[in-house]
Amino acid sequence: MAERKVNTTSTQVAKLAGVSQSAVSRAFTPGASIAESTRRKVFHAARKLGYQPNAIARSLSTKRSKIIGIVIANVTTNPFYPEVLDALSRRFQQRGQRVMLFVVTRDQNLDDILPQFLEYRVDGILLTAATLSSAMAHECARLGVPITLFNRSVPDAHASSFCCDNIEGGRMAARLLMESGHHQVAFVAGSNDTSTSLERERGFREELKKHGLEPCIDMGEFSYQGAFDAARRLMKLPKSPDAVFCANDIMAIGVLDALRHAEQKKVPEEVSVIGFDDIPMAAWPSYNLTTIRQPIERMIDSAVNDLLDRINQNTIAPKQELVRGDLVVRSSAKLPSGLSSGYVISTSETRNV
Amino acid sequence: MAERKVNTTSTQVAKLAGVSQSAVSRAFTPGASIAESTRRKVFHAARKLGYQPNAIARSLSTKRSKIIGIVIANVTTNPFYPEVLDALSRRFQQRGQRVMLFVVTRDQNLDDILPQFLEYRVDGILLTAATLSSAMAHECARLGVPITLFNRSVPDAHASSFCCDNIEGGRMAARLLMESGHHQVAFVAGSNDTSTSLERERGFREELKKHGLEPCIDMGEFSYQGAFDAARRLMKLPKSPDAVFCANDIMAIGVLDALRHAEQKKVPEEVSVIGFDDIPMAAWPSYNLTTIRQPIERMIDSAVNDLLDRINQNTIAPKQELVRGDLVVRSSAKLPSGLSSGYVISTSETRNV
DNA sequence: CTGAAAGCGCTTACAG
DNA sequence: CTGAAAGCGCTTACAG
Numbered sequence: 009m010a011e012r013k014v015n016t017t018s019t020q021v022a023k024l025a026g027v028s029q030s031a032v033s034r035a036f037t038p039g040a041s042i043a044e045s046t047r048r049k050v051f052h053a054a055r056k057l058g059y060q061p062n063a064i065a066r067s068l069s070t071k072r073s074k075i076i077g078i079v080i081a082n083v084t085t086n087p088f089y090p091e092v093l094d095a096l097s098r099r100f101q102q103r104g105q106r107v108m109l110f111v112v113t114r115d116q117n118l119d120d121i122l123p124q125f126l127e128y129r130v131d132g133i134l135l136t137a138a139t140l141s142s143a144m145a146h147e148c149a150r151l152g153v154p155i156t157l158f159n160r161s162v163p164d165a166h167a168s169s170f171c172c173d174n175i176e177g178g179r180m181a182a183r184l185l186m187e188s189g190h191h192q193v194a195f196v197a198g199s200n201d202t203s204t205s206l207e208r209e210r211g212f213r214e215e216l217k218k219h220g221l222e223p224c225i226d227m228g229e230f231s232y233q234g235a236f237d238a239a240r241r242l243m244k245l246p247k248s249p250d251a252v253f254c255a256n257d258i259m260a261i262g263v264l265d266a267l268r269h270a271e272q273k274k275v276p277e278e279v280s281v282i283g284f285d286d287i288p289m290a291a292w293p294s295y296n297l298t299t300i301r302q303p304i305e306r307m308i309d310s311a312v313n314d315l316l317d318r319i320n321q322n323t324i325a326p327k328q329e330l331v332r333g334d335l336v337v338r339s340s341a342k343l344p345s346g347l348s349s350g351y352v353i354s355t356s357e358t359r360n361v
Numbered sequence: 362m363a364e365r366k367v368n369t370t371s372t373q374v375a376k377l378a379g380v381s382q383s384a385v386s387r388a389f390t391p392g393a394s395i396a397e398s399t400r401r402k403v404f405h406a407a408r409k410l411g412y413q414p415n416a417i418a419r420s421l422s423t424k425r426s427k428i429i430g431i432v433i434a435n436v437t438t439n440p441f442y443p444e445v446l447d448a449l450s451r452r453f454q455q456r457g458q459r460v461m462l463f464v465v466t467r468d469q470n471l472d473d474i475l476p477q478f479l480e481y482r483v484d485g486i487l488l489t490a491a492t493l494s495s496a497m498a499h500e501c502a503r504l505g506v507p508i509t510l511f512n513r514s515v516p517d518a519h520a521s522s523f524c525c526d527n528i529e530g531g532r533m534a535a536r537l538l539m540e541s542g543h544h545q546v547a548f549v550a551g552s553n554d555t556s557t558s559l560e561r562e563r564g565f566r567e568e569l570k571k572h573g574l575e576p577c578i579d580m581g582e583f584s585y586q587g588a589f590d591a592a593r594r595l596m597k598l599p600k601s602p603d604a605v606f607c608a609n610d611i612m613a614i615g616v617l618d619a620l621r622h623a624e625q626k627k628v629p630e631e632v633s634v635i636g637f638d639d640i641p642m643a644a645w646p647s648y649n650l651t652t653i654r655q656p657i658e659r660m661i662d663s664a665v666n667d668l669l670d671r672i673n674q675n676t677i678a679p680k681q682e683l684v685r686g687d688l689v690v691r692s693s694a695k696l697p698s699g700l701s702s703g704y705v706i707s708t709s710e711t712r713n714v
Numbered sequence: 715c716t717g718a719a720a721g722c723g724c725t726t727a728c729a730g
Numbered sequence: 731c732t733g734a735a736a737g738c739g740c741t742t743a744c745a746g
Contacts, residue, residue, distance in 0.1 A: 015482070030719095031717080033741060033742085034716085043716085046715080061739085062480070062739055064426060066741075069739080083447050084440075111446070126413055129417050150411065151368060269646035288437075292618055370722090372723080380733090419723080421739065422724045422737080715746105719742105719743100720742090729734095730733090
């Protein structure tokens with residue numbers, strides 16, 4: 009193992025500046041009581057020696073690492089998550105926090121991952137597209153490390169959670185399809201152990217029931233290819249659907265491609281397709297997807313604020329927040345009369361539950 | 362500021378186990394000399410107290426953080442980078458390293474970012490889709506922190522770099538277009554300060570020159586929308602191109618959409634389109650993009666190995682490695698006779714330069 | 715405002 | 731194999 013070159017320390021800077029080591033520390037601590045003149049001396053010496061405070065040592069001493077642990081899944085399969093990761097890490101960066109990242113697969117157990125964060129004494133943990141065992145939730149609570157879930161509902165009162173109102177989103181999709189006169193509808197689920205897919209299905213089902221309909225369900229594994237295959241199966245059914253609602257956009261796109269390129273169906277004339285998320289691709293002319301938009305920026309702002317607040321004040325209770333999505337009407341689904349493409353039905357509001 | 366709850370320390374475990382604090386430390390250090398029986402005693406006590414070693418303290422003491430700093434740009438605009446990030450972080454995780462992530466915009470100056478890594482005494486730095494000032498390269502060299510660039514050629518001998526052979530890739534694209542008889546070709550560049558775009562253009566140009574052709578150039582800003590707009594401009598030219606080579610796939614897809622949906626052009630009958638990267642979307646039936654595949658996995662393996670090796674042995678010199686891409690023949694470009702779609706022309710090999 | 719000193723929680727020569 | 735002790739590089743009460 010190679011020796012790491014030795015960095016300049018505060019003691020060396022102190023010597024050169026002719027002050028105490030504490031003075032050097034104070035010079036680099038915003039708000040510390042130190043004379044402007046000594047601060048200048050310190051900075052001058054520091055600059056000369058190429059000194060930079062050691063954040064590891066600071067963390068040990070302050071018991072604050074200024075590191076947030078982020079767990080994310082599906083980064084390569086669903087363009088929604090790169091958006092989330094990008095927004096999240098920017099926010100944390102702006103707020104002076106570092107990000108320690110773990111990329112996981114959907115089935116990976118977090119019970120092996122979170123301890124790696126705890127080892128580094130992260131100040132807080134943000135999980136996205138990942139679920140938390142209640143054992144781990146308790147462990148983090150015991151250690152005083154706040155956890156926030158993004159886009160997953162909470163299994164446990166020890167964590168905060170920020171989600172789109174998936175049930176209402178499912179209802180919105182169903183209402184649109186009913187208003188434009190569909191009779192045979194299908195739902196392409198993501199997976200049956202994920203709150204997003206389950207809740208979207210539930211809202212969809214509930215609203216259809218009011219019209220005496222029941223969707224047929226197939227599974228798209230939250231991926232383009234999974235949904236592509238699901239669409240082909242659906243079209244082989246004796247009563248093939250005239251509308252398909254998908255648990256997310258990337259699956260809706262898979263369905264669209266299958267319908268057009270493998271099944272020779274016209275969208276939306278023969279089959280309507282609705283997605284969920286409003287990823288950038290949904291607006292591309294090849295897809296023009298009607299979808300439920302998740303207000304990412306707003307959700308992320310809330311999630312980041314909540315986590316940072318709970319880090320700074322451990323008396324704040326975790327909160328569960330639901331944000332309404334917006335129906336974005338494009339041209340992959342037949343329109344009810346009176347509605348035109350390009351229209352966004354904005355019902356966005358935030359609720360606490 | 363809230364008090365962070367106190368974690369169990371090795372001293373407390375030592376007391377409960379009836380051994381010295383050093384023994385506790387040794388119990389958790391693989392390879393340390395300790396009797397199996399005392400290790401068991403320690404583990405038992407540790408389990409009882411919910412003890413987990415403090416990696417921050419360990420880092421301070423060993424002068425190794427086991428953290429790799431990763432900088433990445435374009436995560437939301439180019440699906441290639443989520444792939445890279447996913448592969449990179451998995452590799453590092455497997456090798457027992459943590460990842461500290463910075464997401465930047467393409468124009469953001471790294472000179473403000475890297476010091477934040479150095480503050481935390483990261484063991485090494487990996488930059489992707491980002492360039493390094495030679496001042497920072499020197500600073501890292503001075504501190505003994507190895508840097509590796511991924512997908513950017515190196516500005517400085519202090520860093521390693523792992524790239525696809527972009528020049529050869531550009532040549533391959535040109536050869537295919539020449540063999541299938543195109544006469545008026547265009548190149549949609551990414552940006553003029555990025556080695557990938559510049560090199561792909563250069564290879565493309567060189568090969569065309571042999572046939573007495575010169576491409577007309579437009580700028581796509583490395584984005585779908587930028588390339589979409591560029592395609593529209595190109596088609597308005599007096600001599601509009603019958604083939605477009607793009608500096609990456611996401612731009613090729615933008616061009617494809619513009620040609621079909623805004624310009625009513627048939628691809629490849631009227632215009633051929635070639636991309637670079639082979640992102641998953643390139644294989645979707647809506648696009649079926651002919652492209653130069655970057656062998657990500659292989660490039661990442663080399664990059665990660667190189668960085669880890671240089672961390673462990675600071676006598677190893679940085680290296681510059683070039684990996685050949687493969688031409689993936691699909692149906693967005695006219696085929697020379699004798700070649701059929703679905704064919705991959707694999708010339709992959711690795712070279713040191 | 716300033717310095718000396720204790721302490722954060724580990725690792726690791728050193729002596730046994 | 732084991733323990734006592736020094737040391738990693740900071741922060742921060744404490745006394746002045």
